[in-house]
Amino acid sequence: MNEPLRVLIAGAGLGGLCLAQRLHQAGVDVLVLERDAGPYSRAQGHRVHIDQRGEDALRACLPGPLFELYQATRGQPSERMMLINAEGARLQEVPLPALPDGTSIIRTGRAVSRNTLREILLGGLDGVVRFGKAFTRYEQDGGGQVRAWFADGTSESGDVLVGADGIGSAVRGQRLPQARVEDLEIRWIGGKGPITGEIERSLPDGLEHAFAAVTGMDPAMMIGYMRFENQPRPTAEHLAPDVLLTDTGDFVMWAITVHRDRLDASDAHLPGPELHRRALDLTADAHPAMRRIIERSWPEQTFHLSIGTTLPIPAWVSDHVTLLGDAVHAMPPSRGSGANTALSDAADLARHLITVQQGSSTLLEAISAYERAMIERGFAAVESSTSAIEAIARKIIR
Ligand SMILES: Cc1cc2nc3c(=O)[nH]c(=O)nc-3n(C[C@H](O)[C@H](O)[C@H](O)COP(=O)(O)OP(=O)(O)OC[C@H]3O[C@@H](n4cnc5c(N)ncnc54)[C@H](O)[C@@H]3O)c2cc1C
Known part of the structure; x- marks a missing residue:
């Protein structure tokens, strides 16, 4: 190809930004179009478990100083999933049910602050990422150009369009109309708050390097610590001064998981503080140590998610529009x-x-x-995540 390649990416999530970083460094003309009004207009979730697969990809795509910054601001090792029983006065670790394929639930990795990771992925991409651009549809002409249209009536054209626009992907809706996302009927209300001495003393020591599902109370709950190896802002000032990272301090993340019938459809759109009150109502009879974590958390950081999974589809004939990540193979977080x-x-x-x-x-x-x-990598991960949620999560979610 003589002309420089022009790549349009719909969606500035983890996958879209990681792709943009590598292409930008390689001199490809890349443009990321994101629906959100700005990088902080929506809570992005709190802690994400990154294992060797994610780490290898970040190493391959980020410029040296940004990868160093990522490594320096990761959290503690995250080695296993644990099950805590909250029946009775004492919290107790209990064995996890075995998975059908005999493997352990998660691969060893690190706790990572999702917000910090996204801020690092945005580093150096000024002018490459445009916010307030909700993709609506595309057209392909016979000459190999793709024109993408946005809700504000504007359009961009390129040689390739990559749908990196997450589980509700509008690019997938047009490119693979046969693809279906199954609603697993699980709703997740999550938040985060400070790690106080009182909270630490009430939780099992083994939680330090694990992520826990708490059962034996209604609703079921997830908890995990995020302890930064180095606080983000001063570390960025040292390693990549052009990247502004937000300092939140170490935190404990929590989530309650309930069947969709227990929430109103409108709850999905409640602002953080109201969702926080909803979580407190739902946990009125929960174990006091668990309720305390929600009580002490930052109300405006509370968010709502619906958990879904993409159903496998037969391979398709490639053209100039492709997909990555949740846009093509969304899976439960199990x-x-x-x-x-x-x-x-x-x-x-x-x-x-x-x-x-x-x-x-x-x-x-x-x-x-x-x-x-x-297709092979993504749908294998969907299959193993879905069978894990059937084997484990359905036992703890009422
Ligand atoms: C509760 C929960 C916990 C999880 N924990 C983990 C974990 O510990 N480890 C792990 O590996 N995975 C985890 N996951 C999964 C992980 O969050 C996703 O798989 C990952 O974020 C997918 O990245 P993505 O870039 O494909 O999509 P996303 O990160 O969802 O990004 C999609 C982007 O596209 C934008 N967008 C949407 N529509 C449009 C549009 N029309 N036009 C333009 N932009 C649009 C969105 O605003 C968003 O910025 C978890 C998921 C959930 C729900």
């Missing part, structure tokens, strides 16, 4: 795999697109090689 798989997709797609920029393959060859590997 094995901490969704972000790791989205980052792996991003690194793999970047590698293939760079061969096009270098003139060693055609665009269609590159996209179809990426899609073959992505």
Whole structure:
């Protein structure tokens, strides 16, 4: 290809930004179009478990100083999932049910602050990422150009459009109308707050390097610490002074998981403080140590999610519109795999697109090689995450 490659990415989540970082460094003309009005207009979730798959992808895609910053601001090792029983006065660790395939639920990794990771992924992409651009539809002309349209009536054209627009992907809706996302009927209200001495004393020591599901109370709950190896802002000032990171201090994240019938449909849109009150109502009879974590948390940081999973579909014929991450293979969070798989997709797609920029393959060859590997990797992760949620989470969620 003689002209420089132009890549449009719909969605500035973890996968879309990771792809943009690598392409930008390689001199590809890349533009990320994000629906949110700005980087902080919506709570992004609190802690994400990143294992070797995600770490390898970040190493491949981030420039050296940003990767160093990522490593320096990771949290403590995250080695296992644990089950805590909150029946009776004392919290007690109990064995997890075995998974059908005999593997452990999560791969060893690190707790990572999702907000910090996203801020690092946005580093150096001024002018590459545009906010307030909700993708609505695309057109492909016979000459290999794709034109993407946005809700504000504007459009952009490029050689490739990558749908990195998450579980409700509008790009997928047009590209693969046969694809379906199944609502697992689980609703997640999550938040975070400071780690106080009182909270630490009430929780089992083993939680330090684990992520816990709390059962034996209604509703079921998830908890995990996030202890930064180094606080983000001063570390950025030292390693990558152009990147502004927010300091939240160490925190404990919590989530309650309930069947959708126990919430009103409108609860999904409540502001943080009202959702926080909803979580307190739902946990009125919960174990006091658990209720305390919610009581002490920051109300405005409370958010709501619906948990869904993409149903597998047969392979398709590649064209100039492709997908990555949750946009094509969303999965429940039961094995901490969704972000790791989205980052792996991003690194793999970047590698293939760079061969096009270098003139060693055609665009269609590159996209179809990426899609073959992505379909296998993504749907294997969907399958193992879905069977884990059936084996474990359904036992603890009433
Ligand atoms: C509760 C929970 C906990 C999780 N924990 C983990 C974990 O510990 N480890 C792990 O590996 N995974 C985890 N996951 C999964 C992980 O969060 C996702 O798989 C990951 O964020 C997917 O990245 P993505 O870039 O594909 O999509 P997203 O991160 O969802 O990003 C999509 C982006 O597209 C934007 N967008 C949406 N529509 C449009 C549009 N029309 N136009 C333009 N932009 C649009 C969105 O605003 C968003 O910024 C968890 C998921 C949940 C729900």
